[in-house]
Amino acid sequence: MADALGIALVGCGTVGSGVVKLLREQPERLTRRAGRVLELRRVVVQDKLKLRSVEVPLHLLTDDFQTVLTDPQIEVVCELMGGTTTAKARVLAALAAGKHVVTANKALLADAGPEIFEAARNANRTICFEAAVAGGVPIIRALAESLAANQVTAIQAILNGTSNFILTAMAERGIPYSDALAEAQRLGFAEADPTLDVDGSDAAHKLAILAQIAFGVAAKPHEIERVGIEHVEAIDIRFATELGYAIKLLAEAWVAGGHVALHVAPVMVRKTDMLAQVRGSFNAIQLVGDVVGETLFQGPGAGMMPTASSVVADLIDLAVGRAQKTFEVAKLWSKETRGFSIEPSEKVRSRFYLRLMVIDQPGSLADVCHALAEQGISISSLVQHEAPEGNSLAVPLVIMTHYAETGKFRAAVIAIDRLPAIREPAVSYSVDD
């Protein structure tokens, strides 16, 4: 058997601990699959004295990253510390020292993909990142290898488990956003500061990575239009349910001509659709390929062992030599683009859900219909529950439109919000049929 594959972990928190555990508990299985022993030689942490959920042999634990660079028997550095500044410096240093890199860090890839992939190519080393998108779901390999005969034409994905957990709790138990978030935090599905999860940033980072593999576009996360779930209200979930839909935070990519539109937003998905049935903290990615048609990948999008499963799969691929071949051919984040350019989602055609709080008075509905008609948008259905007799307060009016261009719909909403009978800013979601 070939020599052992020497491995260093930089970071031993949730993901790193899972990797240590898996390497320790399944040595025979992993050696059989890798054709080499996977040998853990260093674990770099911040605080050597910290109590860890997994036992790390003391002689492996260090707070000195340099010891990784100077050990010639370490072939692979697993960056599992998170963040972008120090993580990037360490990834670049590891590549320059001739190490391959495995990372679970979507923020790093989305922010600095071009720079670190260029550095890897210059050093003739490989970067693997299966764990960076959807945790334990093998979507990177599926896209880069198993679906390599396809041009992907659409991606619709639930990529943030925290948001999906919150939306599921709101829909199934009718609880408000704040209660669902508090429950997610109590159960460990949300960070103390959940901003990046609930405002769509985390999903945008992951979509940027998928878009690089599927379309060759190097989208910066801030170039991806993004709306989070913080303002999703129980009333809209109730109306969605009544109309036969679920609200899901979707990361979407649509190809039209030589362009691709990317966005993250809460979207109404038909209850019978597979994505609507993805519950709790699970992730799912629905891909359409021009050869295969529609495919769905689903599984745990985070967590200690699911994420470790992906990190260790990357280590096995490096040990076997598969990862190096794929990396060489895929030319990710290189200057060789495949001709897709990013366009704003203004031109994307969709159906829309529009909820207005309207004073129930003669002419108000006609004004709303007129504003929609001015943009060429026709109404597919309309729901207005009867207001109690003598009620002078605003009542909800829900309109489902036929297909319209997003830009035209947005223009209509601006006009509607200015109407005298409208008492609150309109709430709208695109509807996926």
Ligand SMILES: NC(=O)c1ccc[n+]([C@@H]2O[C@H](COP(=O)([O-])OP(=O)(O)OC[C@H]3O[C@@H](n4cnc5c(N)ncnc54)[C@H](OP(=O)(O)O)[C@@H]3O)[C@@H](O)[C@H]2O)c1
């Ligand atoms: N958690 C998940 O389910 C999950 C899923 C997919 C991807 N990821 C990604 O995986 C990465 C790690 O996430 P995590 O949840 O495992 O993070 P975590 O639990 O916060 O662990 C971070 C680890 O990095 C170490 N660290 C931080 N700064 C360091 C520094 N300057 N020098 C040395 N070590 C340092 C910490 O050391 P100490 O232990 O000494 O503090 C800790 O062991 C992130 O990029 C994350 O986005 C996580």
